[in-house]
Amino acid sequence: AQSVTQPDIHITVSEGASLELRCNYSYGATPYLFWYVQSPGQGLQLLLKYFSGDTLVQGIKGFEAEFKRSQSSFNLRKPSVHWSDAAEYFCAVVSMEYGNKLVFGAGTILRVKS
Amino acid sequence: EAGVAQSPRYKIIEKRQSVAFWCNPISGHATLYWYQQILGQGPKLLIQFQNNGVVDDSQLPKDRFSAERLKGVDSTLKIQPAKLEDSAVYLCASSFRDLGSTIYFGEGSWLTVV
Numbered sequence: 001a002q003s004v005t006q007p008d009i010h011i012t013v014s015e016g017a018s019l020e021l022r023c024n025y026s027y028g029a030t031p032y033l034f035w036y037v038q039s040p041g042q043g044l045q046l047l048l049k050y051f052s053g054d055t056l057v058q059g060i061k062g063f064e065a066e067f068k069r070s071q072s073s074f075n076l077r078k079p080s081v082h083w084s085d086a087a088e089y090f091c092a093v094v095s096m097e098y099g100n101k102l103v104f105g106a107g108t109i110l111r112v113k114s
Numbered sequence: 115e116a117g118v119a120q121s122p123r124y125k126i127i128e129k130r131q132s133v134a135f136w137c138n139p140i141s142g143h144a145t146l147y148w149y150q151q152i153l154g155q156g157p158k159l160l161i162q163f164q165n166n167g168v169v170d171d172s173q174l175p176k177d178r179f180s181a182e183r184l185k186g187v188d189s190t191l192k193i194q195p196a197k198l199e200d201s202a203v204y205l206c207a208s209s210f211r212d213l214g215s216t217i218y219f220g221e222g223s224w225l226t227v228v
Contacts, residue, residue, distance in 0.1 A: 004156075036219075043118070043205060043219040044157070090156050101170060102147075102217060104156030 004093050006105035013081050014113050021076040021108050023091030031095035033074040035065055039087045050074065086112045118220035120206050126226045132194035135223045139208030148181055148191050149205040157205055163189065196227045
């Protein structure tokens, strides 16, 4: 069955440190890939998306993600985390194989310590 | 540009009561989505509209949930009768068209069933 996996439920990093959030998917063809961020009590905001082309995509707020077809991964990275980045991050996938629905992972909660 | 508007933001009801949530998408967006987000999980698609037609309602519990988008603009999601397990955030989202368009989310309607 198709799925989106975010292996880390919680991650804690120090302010200024680098960040990598993992995302793996299990779809036959390359899907469309997204990262969203959700601050407490807020809706989801799109950070970046990958449809095709360059496998390293840049997003808002200094985030980037790299699509690796061989690993079925789309990990989110940021070189230096700020306290305001504390939030929940969701990887999401749209696959034409499965009705073009946006399917979300379970999310990773990021805590930033000063 | 105004975002996706939802109301009410918060609602507490007793089980077996009914509740309705309203959503006004971004102007010009043909596709409207309702997602359910249970605490600790990623959002799950309940129903997707293209203009005023239903594209996908395969995960909508039709014995108790209903949704409509009569004029192809705003939408209402109703739950009747509510169960304890319906406690969740109901997120409305919209996009200009279907696959390939960025999906924009509202801030959500928080439902607690007691």
